[in-house]
Amino acid sequence: MTTTVTPPDLSSSPDDGQSPFSQRAELVGRLTGRWVGAILIALVIFSILIMTRGANPLNVFSEAWANTIQSPFAMQQALVKAAPLILAALAVAIPARAGLVNVGGEGQLIIGAVAAAGVFQFTDGRVAGPVLIILMVIAGMVAGALWSGLAAFLRVTAEVNEAVSTLLLNFIALDLLLFLIYQPWKDPNGTGQPASPPLQDDAHLPLIGDTTVTIGIVIAVICAILVWVLLKFTRWGFKLAVAGGNPEAARRAGLPVNRLLMSSMLLGGSLAGLGGMIYYAGTEFQLRPGLLATIGYSAFLASWLVRHRPLLVVVSSVILAILIVSGDSLQIDSDLPAASINILTGLLLIAVLGWTASPWFKKKGSES
């Protein structure tokens, strides 16, 4: 089909380099300055707060540095957590192109993991590992897509705001998970907290070399690149940006806006579902309470941190994953609750949301 509409957003998008190079360089410089400033302010406030709890911030940071950044094991842990984080962040970034707010990463991850575990539960070891992995991938992606698709469907049919519905679906997914592992799928041989039976060994995702990192991170990065290509170079990506930039114009130009909204959410949800499957079959091997521990919410922030640009999502997700892992260091080395690290995450986001908007983002990013 031919369309003569120029999307307002693409003209101001950072990727197509319409501004002269010098101007661009100046902008990059100013933005970098603001970013560094934002991070510093967040760190200073965080330091003051932990000082009031009797911790020495310098010690805390050096311990966290030594036991996270310099620890191969901790960095591997961060990469393990980064895989579902990247995929769930892509589930935020794609619909965001169409102007949709998907806060349901957590639920879509959980339901992906539940579906994968469900396939194992159903086949009960009668299927060979590789086949089971393929089945679990399909199940995870379909489940994730259904979860986000439901929110998208309610949005286009009943005008239910997708930010609210995806949030509610997070809690429904969590309760479903808990329901299953406390009763129908409870591992009869398990001790301690309830969990589903462990996944058969030959269906574990392979590890990279002799590390503890699964191929999940590779899959996640490949997905990010594919999404980048899809959004930047395909007709679908172009139409999505048009629909997100000016839906009325898009509709008048004959674009199927509702179908575009639906497809962006379905694709996003399927990626998050894949993320849940990867975390289950690569890392956890069992469903348990607190399986994903707010990774899905971190993913929402990861996508916002870089204003939904798929390649940068990889970077921001890895940074947030490192922060999550360093929370353990806070707990172990400095006797501060691990959840305290959320302060830093929150402050960082506040600084970035409020004070790093550039002229590039003005049209899209600053629109409330």
Added chain:
Amino acid sequence: MIFVDVLSGGVSGGTSIMYAALGETVSERAGVINLGTEGCMLMGAFAGFAVTSMTGSPWLGMLAAAAAGGALALIHAILVVSRKANQFASGLSLLFLALGLTALYGSGYVGQKINAFDPIAIPGLSSIPIVGPIFFEQNILTYISYFVAPLMWFVIFRTRIGLMLRTAGERSEVLTVNGYSVVKVRYIAVVTGGIFAGIGGAYLSVAYSQSWFENMIIGRGFIAVALVVFAAWDPLKVIGGAYLFGSALALSPVLQANGYEINQFALDMLPFVLTLLLLVFLGKRAVNSSPAELRRVFDNARA
């Protein structure tokens, strides 16, 4: 009797959501949605519990809770009103901040006992069959809430302040034309929302469960936000919605107390499923009556 227990639990459990949803109504009437309501409740729950524990006075606790909820909401106001940040993203960032802050300062309070608000039966009224045990064997904060919602309705729809609030959410340029500051009205509205959310949170820790633990709000703030939508931004309709969710939340403990063998988590889903269903069936009509400036926030991409 189970019926009465569920409804009575619904009133006492729903009060927390009611306070938060009433606050969110004010904020949204001015055109600002605050997903950080969950975070404001958490801050309130913690501050209320901590100050009650330190001073022995639950009233001082409530004051601290209101201040803590309002302070967090102030950050939201700065971000979305002054800095024009995305409202959904800002709200969730605040939730993270609140999760972290309350974990950092709250670890010492887990498992503590405090001088809390206990239920007081109102002589006479509480002996009315059915109605008595449901409405008149509650704690003082619940009794206060019976007056807050109608009062808020009156302020929003019958006073000059309410008119300014609604104008900020419907056609903010009218305020500007008449020499009022939209920014000021929105700041006040958002902070008021946070104050009420803080009280709603403290209701949970100081009156309802009388304890503090990490992340104790578990979604009630999000329910409150959804509730405001299908209550069509009307404080009086918020009452019914809040009790409905309270009852859905109370169902599982009541059934268990009465010896029914049920999986608690299947029932925990209920309030969220119910919210979603109500949004589907009442949503469209409600959205049509939404404040115009809020609709702009909701309709990033008009479906």
